[in-house]
Amino acid sequence: MSELSRRLTRGEREAFAELYDACADRVHHYLAVRLGSYDDASDVLHESFLRLARAHEKFEQVENPIAYVFGVARNEAARHAARREHEKKKRQKRSEQQPSNLLLYEPVGNDLEVGETAEHIARALSELPDAEREVVTLKTYAGLTFREIAELTDVPQGTVATRYRTALARLKRRLSKEQ
Numbered sequence: 683m684s685e686l687s688r689r690l691t692r693g694e695r696e697a698f699a700e701l702y703d704a705c706a707d708r709v710h711h712y713l714a715v716r717l718g719s720y721d722d723a724s725d726v727l728h729e730s731f732l733r734l735a736r737a738h739e740k741f742e743q744v745e746n747p748i749a750y751v752f753g754v755a756r757n758e759a760a761r762h763a764a765r766r767e768h769e770k771k772k773r774q775k776r777s778e779q780q781p782s783n784l785l786l787y788e789p790v791g792n793d794l795e796v797g798e799t800a801e802h803i804a805r806a807l808s809e810l811p812d813a814e815r816e817v818v819t820l821k822t823y824a825g826l827t828f829r830e831i832a833e834l835t836d837v838p839q840g841t842v843a844t845r846y847r848t849a850l851a852r853l854k855r856r857l858s859k860e861q
Contacts, residue, residue, distance in 0.1 A: 690734075690741035698735055705748045706731075708824050709755050715807070715819045716759050726762050730755040749830040752820065756834060806856040814849035817842055 689697035706727060713723035734741075734754055744750045807815055820831045828846070832839040 686747050687741045687744050690738055690747060693738040701747055701751065702731060705751050709751055711823045712752065712819055713755055713759055715823065717763060722762060726755060726758045730758045733758065746830065749826060749834060752824055752826060753834045802857060806853050809856065810849050810852060814845045817845045818849045821846055
Protein backbone atom coordinates (compact mmCIF):
# COMPACT_ATOMS: atom_id res chain seq x y z
CA MET A 683 0.00 0.00 0.00
CA SER A 684 1.32 3.44 -0.87
CA GLU A 685 1.75 6.18 1.69
CA LEU A 686 -1.04 8.12 0.01
CA SER A 687 -3.36 5.10 0.37
CA ARG A 688 -2.53 4.89 4.08
CA ARG A 689 -3.33 8.56 4.57
CA LEU A 690 -6.54 8.23 2.56
CA THR A 691 -7.56 5.21 4.64
CA ARG A 692 -7.20 7.36 7.75
CA GLY A 693 -9.46 9.96 6.10
CA GLU A 694 -6.88 12.77 6.02
CA ARG A 695 -8.31 15.78 4.22
CA GLU A 696 -4.89 16.79 2.89
CA ALA A 697 -4.52 13.35 1.30
CA PHE A 698 -7.84 13.74 -0.50
CA ALA A 699 -6.76 17.20 -1.68
CA GLU A 700 -3.53 15.69 -3.05
CA LEU A 701 -5.46 12.92 -4.77
CA TYR A 702 -7.90 15.43 -6.26
CA ASP A 703 -5.06 17.64 -7.51
CA ALA A 704 -3.31 14.62 -9.01
CA CYS A 705 -6.19 13.33 -11.10
CA ALA A 706 -9.32 15.49 -11.11
CA ASP A 707 -8.65 17.12 -14.48
CA ARG A 708 -8.04 13.76 -16.17
CA VAL A 709 -11.06 12.17 -14.50
CA HIS A 710 -13.24 15.13 -15.49
CA HIS A 711 -12.13 14.86 -19.10
CA TYR A 712 -12.77 11.11 -19.12
CA LEU A 713 -16.24 11.70 -17.68
CA ALA A 714 -17.01 14.46 -20.18
CA VAL A 715 -16.17 12.08 -23.01
CA ARG A 716 -18.11 9.24 -21.44
CA LEU A 717 -21.18 11.31 -20.57
CA GLY A 718 -21.10 13.84 -23.41
CA SER A 719 -21.48 16.80 -21.07
CA TYR A 720 -19.06 18.94 -19.10
CA ASP A 721 -21.74 19.79 -16.55
CA ASP A 722 -22.64 16.14 -15.99
CA ALA A 723 -18.94 15.32 -15.75
CA SER A 724 -18.53 17.94 -13.03
CA ASP A 725 -21.48 16.52 -11.10
CA VAL A 726 -20.20 12.96 -11.37
CA LEU A 727 -16.67 14.00 -10.41
CA HIS A 728 -18.07 15.65 -7.30
CA GLU A 729 -20.18 12.60 -6.44
CA SER A 730 -17.20 10.31 -7.00
CA PHE A 731 -15.02 12.18 -4.53
CA LEU A 732 -17.85 12.30 -2.02
CA ARG A 733 -18.22 8.53 -2.33
CA LEU A 734 -14.45 8.10 -1.94
CA ALA A 735 -14.38 10.26 1.18
CA ARG A 736 -17.35 8.49 2.76
CA ALA A 737 -15.81 5.06 2.19
CA HIS A 738 -12.20 6.08 2.87
CA GLU A 739 -11.51 2.79 4.70
CA LYS A 740 -11.58 0.99 1.33
CA PHE A 741 -8.29 2.66 0.40
CA GLU A 742 -6.62 0.14 2.73
CA GLN A 743 -6.81 -2.42 -0.09
CA VAL A 744 -5.87 -0.01 -2.91
CA GLU A 745 -2.46 -0.17 -4.55
CA ASN A 746 -3.08 2.56 -7.13
CA PRO A 747 -5.31 5.36 -5.76
CA ILE A 748 -5.61 7.14 -9.11
CA ALA A 749 -6.79 4.00 -10.92
CA TYR A 750 -9.22 3.43 -8.05
CA VAL A 751 -10.62 6.95 -8.53
CA PHE A 752 -11.22 6.18 -12.20
CA GLY A 753 -13.05 3.01 -11.20
CA VAL A 754 -15.31 4.86 -8.79
CA ALA A 755 -15.89 7.61 -11.37
CA ARG A 756 -16.72 5.00 -14.01
CA ASN A 757 -19.32 3.43 -11.73
CA GLU A 758 -20.76 6.82 -10.81
CA ALA A 759 -20.96 7.69 -14.51
CA ALA A 760 -22.91 4.49 -15.17
CA ARG A 761 -25.35 5.32 -12.36
CA HIS A 762 -25.66 8.88 -13.63
CA ALA A 763 -26.26 7.71 -17.21
CA ALA A 764 -28.91 5.25 -16.01
CA ARG A 765 -30.70 8.02 -14.10
CA ARG A 766 -30.49 10.29 -17.14
CA GLU A 767 -31.85 7.55 -19.39
CA HIS A 768 -34.75 6.99 -17.02
CA GLU A 769 -35.48 10.75 -16.96
CA LYS A 770 -35.17 10.89 -20.74
CA LYS A 771 -37.73 8.11 -21.19
CA LYS A 772 -40.12 9.93 -18.90
CA ARG A 773 -39.70 13.13 -20.94
CA GLN A 774 -40.15 11.25 -24.21
CA LYS A 775 -43.50 10.02 -23.06
CA ARG A 776 -44.56 13.63 -22.63
CA SER A 777 -42.92 14.85 -25.80
CA GLU A 778 -41.47 13.10 -28.81
CA GLN A 779 -38.64 15.62 -29.16
CA GLN A 780 -35.27 14.14 -28.29
CA PRO A 781 -32.28 16.32 -27.45
CA SER A 782 -29.07 15.35 -29.16
CA ASN A 783 -26.09 14.30 -27.06
CA LEU A 784 -22.84 15.52 -28.51
CA LEU A 785 -19.50 14.08 -27.55
CA LEU A 786 -17.48 16.99 -26.22
CA TYR A 787 -13.77 17.60 -26.36
CA GLU A 788 -11.76 20.49 -25.08
CA PRO A 789 -9.46 21.81 -27.76
CA VAL A 790 -6.39 23.52 -26.34
CA GLY A 791 -6.20 27.18 -27.33
CA ASN A 792 -8.39 29.20 -29.64
CA ASP A 793 -6.77 28.13 -32.88
CA LEU A 794 -9.46 27.36 -35.47
CA GLU A 795 -7.44 24.45 -36.92
CA VAL A 796 -7.03 22.90 -33.48
CA GLY A 797 -10.77 23.22 -32.88
CA GLU A 798 -11.56 21.61 -36.22
CA THR A 799 -9.12 18.78 -35.53
CA ALA A 800 -10.70 18.20 -32.12
CA GLU A 801 -14.11 18.13 -33.77
CA HIS A 802 -12.94 15.53 -36.33
CA ILE A 803 -11.45 13.38 -33.56
CA ALA A 804 -14.60 13.69 -31.45
CA ARG A 805 -16.74 12.63 -34.40
CA ALA A 806 -14.47 9.68 -35.20
CA LEU A 807 -14.39 8.59 -31.55
CA SER A 808 -18.16 8.82 -31.28
CA GLU A 809 -18.47 6.28 -34.09
CA LEU A 810 -16.37 3.66 -32.28
CA PRO A 811 -18.11 0.87 -30.39
CA ASP A 812 -18.51 1.79 -26.71
CA ALA A 813 -15.95 -0.75 -25.48
CA GLU A 814 -13.27 0.52 -27.87
CA ARG A 815 -14.02 4.17 -27.16
CA GLU A 816 -13.75 3.55 -23.42
CA VAL A 817 -10.34 1.88 -23.76
CA VAL A 818 -9.04 4.73 -25.91
CA THR A 819 -10.27 7.41 -23.51
CA LEU A 820 -8.93 5.59 -20.45
CA LYS A 821 -5.55 5.03 -22.11
CA THR A 822 -5.22 8.41 -23.81
CA TYR A 823 -6.92 10.86 -21.49
CA ALA A 824 -6.64 9.08 -18.16
CA GLY A 825 -3.15 7.74 -18.78
CA LEU A 826 -4.01 4.30 -17.41
CA THR A 827 -2.03 1.20 -18.39
CA PHE A 828 -3.62 -1.77 -20.12
CA ARG A 829 -3.39 -3.68 -16.83
CA GLU A 830 -5.19 -0.89 -14.96
CA ILE A 831 -7.87 -0.66 -17.66
CA ALA A 832 -8.32 -4.44 -17.54
CA GLU A 833 -8.83 -4.32 -13.78
CA LEU A 834 -11.18 -1.36 -14.05
CA THR A 835 -13.35 -2.84 -16.79
CA ASP A 836 -13.08 -6.46 -15.65
CA VAL A 837 -11.84 -7.50 -19.10
CA PRO A 838 -8.66 -9.53 -19.83
CA GLN A 839 -5.59 -7.38 -20.48
CA GLY A 840 -5.12 -8.91 -23.94
CA THR A 841 -8.67 -7.95 -24.87
CA VAL A 842 -8.03 -4.40 -23.71
CA ALA A 843 -4.87 -4.19 -25.85
CA THR A 844 -6.72 -5.62 -28.86
CA ARG A 845 -9.59 -3.16 -28.46
CA TYR A 846 -7.09 -0.31 -28.25
CA ARG A 847 -5.21 -1.36 -31.40
CA THR A 848 -8.47 -1.97 -33.28
CA ALA A 849 -9.84 1.41 -32.22
CA LEU A 850 -6.67 3.23 -33.28
CA ALA A 851 -6.77 1.52 -36.68
CA ARG A 852 -10.42 2.54 -37.12
CA LEU A 853 -9.64 6.11 -36.07
CA LYS A 854 -6.71 6.28 -38.45
CA ARG A 855 -8.83 5.05 -41.39
CA ARG A 856 -11.66 7.44 -40.52
CA LEU A 857 -9.44 10.47 -40.09
CA SER A 858 -7.46 9.75 -43.27
CA LYS A 859 -10.76 9.64 -45.22
CA GLU A 860 -11.68 13.11 -43.91
CA GLN A 861 -8.43 14.67 -45.09
